[in-house]
Amino acid sequence: MDKNAATDAAAETPTQDTAQEPPLAGRVALVAGATRGAGRALAVELGRAGATVYVTGRTTRERASEVGRTTETIEETGELVTAAGGTGIAVPTDHLDEDQVRTLVGRIEREQGRLDILVNDLWGGEHLLVGSVFGKRSWETPLADGLRILELGVRSHVITAALALPLLVRSDAPLHVEVTDGTAAFNRRYRENLYYDLAKNAPIRIAFGLGEELKEYGGMAVAVTPGFLRSEQMLAHFGVTEENWRDVIARQPDFAIAESPHYLARAVAALAADPARASRWNGKSTSSGELARVYGVRDVDGSRPDALAYFEEVRFSGKPGTPDDYR
Template sequence: MSLAGQIAIVTGASRGIGRGIALQLGEAGATVYITGRKPEESLNSKVGLTGLEATAEEITKRGGKGIARFVDHQNMEEVKNFFDIIEKDHQGQLDILVNNAYQGVTKLYMVSIQAISENMGKPFYETDPYIWDTINNVGLRNHYFCTVYAARLMVPRNKGLIVNVSSGGGLRYLFNVAYGVGKQALDRLSADTAVELAKKNICVVSLWPGAVRTELADKKFKNPDGTPRAEIQKVAEVFANGETVEYPGRAVVSLASDPRKMNKTGRILITEDLGREYGFVDIDGLKPPNLRSVSFILKHLGWNTTASLVPNWVKLPGWLIWAGSSRL
């Protein structure tokens, strides 16, 4: 699948899912702008993870063109200036936007980890209310701004793809109140902007990866020898058997290459569902579990013996999952 000649933006791409998506877009031949904060402001400088410029170089090595741009997605003036540069440098062309930047797990170490994992189990009324801004300023407000500026470039050309990287946290309670509210709002952002952009042939979707083996997940859930941490065994095993960071990237490339992608606009798409539909596997040759897989759900609940009796292809229909979360 070739995306040669296409211009893409992936926000928050110095590592994790954003990096994986950017690498796959580059491998497909796209020119990929990747954003992140300056090194002295990012987690990279604290724990020695792959930097934005190194990711851009890897994109170019894989056959695309990687362009790193330092953008603080808490600062909407910087965000606007970034899109102005895209418009100027490419005569208004923008084909793909992937909203992935997320402060809740990418801020400085002592803030980011506490923002989600170290506040798990604590009631919202006992948590510093500023956790809302930590999680949803970049992870929601910024996505709205980026979507506005991207749409202004895509609408005159009557085509485009906008992908909001979300999660099943928008379905029912997960981690904390601020996280779930933000993810459900992001899914609603995809659905509602899709309504207004449909007549302009611009596809907008939410993408739900499964458990992804990001650099932070490895640090959080694994022992130094690579085995799952005993005190959080259940969660650690889910991530140990999860997707690589590039599997969501293969999903985005397949969607961008699909001439019938408008049939999916406004929808929530699960990465493994797209893998099954488009026929791709992970970069390690494996097929990750599906969030709708009955065996995956049973394992997540700790019912390993029962889960082993259920084939991986047995999945809950989407309507049933939504019905189970409905408050009507």
């Protein structure tokens, strides 16, 4: 993207008028699974929009989760939310532990008296995928690894929703966001392994079901997905940083369509501030690219990537095109 295009993109991206109240001022959010990646960015962007954001995860400054990364902590996420203009409150929580989740929800109720936005971005199973899962039939996959994937990607979501929804429905406009990998349309293809396929399709059905249940409370649920996410963990996998991520393209051309975690996060923050959001999105699954088109959002570099469309049309269907055509 040239300098003029980047300038035009920045001008098109909505900016916060300091004379106006932030769109989510007074709102209380919980981002479950906010240690890194999309979860961290979602928390920061909700905070930037004025929300008080409770951020949870298993990696703290004293203890690492099974993911094994110590460079990002939940305390740091809370500090980033506050630095962005919101109020970040870090609560170390294992969302597979019902007592810990009950304690978390009780604290939010005690301190805020309400919960308006619940974001389920729980995962942390990347370390189980390469070697153990991808490229293997379900019966070749170590059962313990497969079941752990379902715990991390499904059971944690169900526990969190079940225990937080009684507080969420007290809001005048409850919003439940399920973060997953792929939309219902994109995931009509098998996601390489039975356990992973189940883990990434379950949140889509959770959003569909909860969308029906939240209607009578004036609320909604939606499943969202990033495209090719340039998370901290993905950058580390390729041995690059956010500053030189394009160096990977020579050996992994599809990475040219990659997006920063803040792309999806900006789009979700815009959705959360949309008074017509329920009529547009309730019960549906959508992507960062689709939301960005609707809300005029751009990524940190001023581009508007649509990775799902690129993979669908070019990589899977053979349409002539390059990643640049979808940015």
